[in-house]
Amino acid sequence: MKLTWFLEHPALRRAVMLSFVLAFGAFLIMPLITLLLWAFADRWFFPNLVPQVWGFKWWGWILENTDITKAAKWSFMIAPTVTLLSAVICLPAAYAFARFEFPFKRFLYVALLASNAFPKLGLYIAIAALFFQFRLIGTFWGVVLVQLINTLVTMTWIPAAGFSSVPRELEEAARDLGASPLRVFFAVTLPIAMPGVIVAMILVFLGSLDEAQATLLIGAPNIITMPVQMYTLVGNYPEPVGAIFSILLTIPSLVLLVLARKFLVSGYLAAGFK
Amino acid sequence: MLGLLLVLPPIFVLILLVLYPALEALRFSLGFVPADNPAYASGLDLVNSDTGSLEVFKKLFASSFFSSNLALTLRVSFVSVALLVLVSYPLALFARFGRGRLAGVARVLYLLPMFVPVVIATYALITFFGDNGWLEAILGTVGIPYHSVIRQEAGIVLGHVWVGVPFAVLMLSSGLDGISNECLEAARDQGANAWVVFWRILLPLNIVPLLIVMTFSFIGVFGSYTVPYMLGPSAPQMLGVSMALNFGAFRQPQQAVAMAVVSFVFCAFAGALYVWSTTRGRKS
Numbered sequence: 001m002k003l004t005w006f007l008e009h010p011a012l013r014r015a016v017m018l019s020f021v022l023a024f025g026a027f028l029i030m031p032l033i034t035l036l037l038w039a040f041a042d043r044w045f046f047p048n049l050v051p052q053v054w055g056f057k058w059w060g061w062i063l064e065n066t067d068i069t070k071a072a073k074w075s076f077m078i079a080p081t082v083t084l085l086s087a088v089i090c091l092p093a094a095y096a097f098a099r100f101e102f103p104f105k106r107f108l109y110v111a112l113l114a115s116n117a118f119p120k121l122g123l124y125i126a127i128a129a130l131f132f133q134f135r136l137i138g139t140f141w142g143v144v145l146v147q148l149i150n151t152l153v154t155m156t157w158i159p160a161a162g163f164s165s166v167p168r169e170l171e172e173a174a175r176d177l178g179a180s181p182l183r184v185f186f187a188v189t190l191p192i193a194m195p196g197v198i199v200a201m202i203l204v205f206l207g208s209l210d211e212a213q214a215t216l217l218i219g220a221p222n223i224i225t226m227p228v229q230m231y232t233l234v235g236n237y238p239e240p241v242g243a244i245f246s247i248l249l250t251i252p253s254l255v256l257l258v259l260a261r262k263f264l265v266s267g268y269l270a271a272g273f274k
Numbered sequence: 275m276l277g278l279l280l281v282l283p284p285i286f287v288l289i290l291l292v293l294y295p296a297l298e299a300l301r302f303s304l305g306f307v308p309a310d311n312p313a314y315a316s317g318l319d320l321v322n323s324d325t326g327s328l329e330v331f332k333k334l335f336a337s338s339f340f341s342s343n344l345a346l347t348l349r350v351s352f353v354s355v356a357l358l359v360l361v362s363y364p365l366a367l368f369a370r371f372g373r374g375r376l377a378g379v380a381r382v383l384y385l386l387p388m389f390v391p392v393v394i395a396t397y398a399l400i401t402f403f404g405d406n407g408w409l410e411a412i413l414g415t416v417g418i419p420y421h422s423v424i425r426q427e428a429g430i431v432l433g434h435v436w437v438g439v440p441f442a443v444l445m446l447s448s449g450l451d452g453i454s455n456e457c458l459e460a461a462r463d464q465g466a467n468a469w470v471v472f473w474r475i476l477l478p479l480n481i482v483p484l485l486i487v488m489t490f491s492f493i494g495v496f497g498s499y500t501v502p503y504m505l506g507p508s509a510p511q512m513l514g515v516s517m518a519l520n521f522g523a524f525r526q527p528q529q530a531v532a533m534a535v536v537s538f539v540f541c542a543f544a545g546a547l548y549v550w551s552t553t554r555g556r557k558s
Binding site: 017018020021024025027028029030031032033034035037038046047048049089090092093095096097099100101102103104105108110111112113114115116117118119120121122123125126127128129130132133145146148149152155156206209210212213217227230231234239242243246249250253254256257 | 278287294314361365376383386392394407496533537538549
């Protein structure tokens with residue numbers, strides 16, 4: 001009897017799939033629900049299933065804590081800077097990879113992957129040593145630069161896939177009707193390629209907000225972003241503090257998820273790797 | 275030529291922020307101590323050599339701490355990647371071929387971890403799977419004993435599977451999208467069962483995405499810091515945690531950098547597998 005005999009019986013197949021998805025869903029969601037419960041718990045002792053006392057006691061404490069508001073400020077200064085700088089550096093390259101022929105094109109395209117092919121912490125340590133030399137440790141721009149590394153592939157490959165998906169006939173038709181190359185780019189090419197660009201920018205923005213390892217190594221002690229702050233919160237403060245902070249830190253991601261869901265499902269995420 | 279000019283900026287960033295520091299690290303680990311770099315030159319226990327020596331690596335591999343750390347790192351990396359593929363492949367298949375509401379739920383569900391920062395994911399896992407966590411409380415009500423996986427090797431694997439699912443499923447299902455329904459129906463008409471369809475058609479046609487998932491997950495786990503720092507035991511440690519400690523608290527940058535070089539070498543093998551697989555796929 002084969003291992004997959006159940007796949008031949010529709011009812012069994014449904015049952016197996018249902019339990020697999022349910023188990024997987026529980027694995028993903030239960031930890032997040034635990035955090036939610038903790039965020040609204042004033043007192044919760046093991047082994048109670050739910051908090052003994054519900055409340056908002058810790059929310060006020062968090063919102064008044066200056067360390068935490070400062071961390072939020074740094075996070076929301078760094079993430080947009082990284083996103084914009086990355087877009088300025090990478091988007092022209094993405095267009096070039098999609099539209100022009102030039103020597104070593106294929107090699108350079110794949111070479112960008114080198115930024116992802118290094119084990120991250122090893123690379124960050126090498127960079128930290130370099131930044132010591134250039135006095136970039138503990139500075140805003142040091143953190144921006146180190147975060148830039150992780151954006152190269154995302155910001156080049158995904159928009160490049162977007163640009164290549166624009167039918168050349170459309171651009172040529174616009175040219176035939178007398179549009180200038182710049183006009184063609186802004187009126188035809190860019191709007192069609194926009195979903196790819198938007199997905200890349202969202203991913204880069206979230207990646208920057210989420211980044212903790214490099215920021216800790218390069219930014220400390222001056223630049224403490226929200227995820228870095230999380231390292232110290234865990235263990236040093238009662239659970240509700242970490243839980244509330246987690247919720248605050250996840251809100252931007254969720255907002256972006258809702259805003260961008262139209263683009264995210266359209267298969268752009270994996271496009272770059274093909 | 276305009277094209278070449280436009281792609282120069284990211285390549286320049288790559289050289290300046292990835293290749294150059296990596297090369298400097300390699301030189302330093304071989305005993306060339308740069309006098310103008312305070313982070314390297316002020317380290318303790320420096321091996322200094324004008325001609326280059328493998329002294330640092332010899333010491334490293336002779337230390338039992340390092341070998342148990344390396345063994346742990348390799349073990350965790352392989353197990354995490356294997357589990358990740360085992361969980362992600364059925365999900366990707368279901369997301370591609372499943373019908374109905376359940377498939378719709380699965381398609382949204384696997385994306386969830388992408389929008390949860392890694393630090394928070396690990397913290398959430400601690401509150402649920404940890405000692406006196408919610409899982410233990412829930413299991414306790416029905417009298418099932420539970421031993422926490424947090425601060426164990428298994429905790430690191432758990433964290434990496436949680437965090438790695440979106441990338442793995444996205445990659446795999448985007449590959450599956452490229453396989454036409456006609457092709458599968460033809461096989462079905464010939465009497466192939468689900469197992470044969472998977473083994474003879476889906477897997478071979480979707481092999482490059484699978485290799486991509488395996489390589490990049492391997493590299494990601496191998497060089498990780500947050501997950502093992504939050505969820506792993508304090509000894510032995512994953513190389514990433516050990517590197518950070520040696521570089522910072524222990525003031526032994528040369529050892530840290532040598533570990534980095536060792537991890538570059540291991541991941542270079544994984545990277546070579548990826549490059550080999552993609553170039554092969556492009557030819558055929």
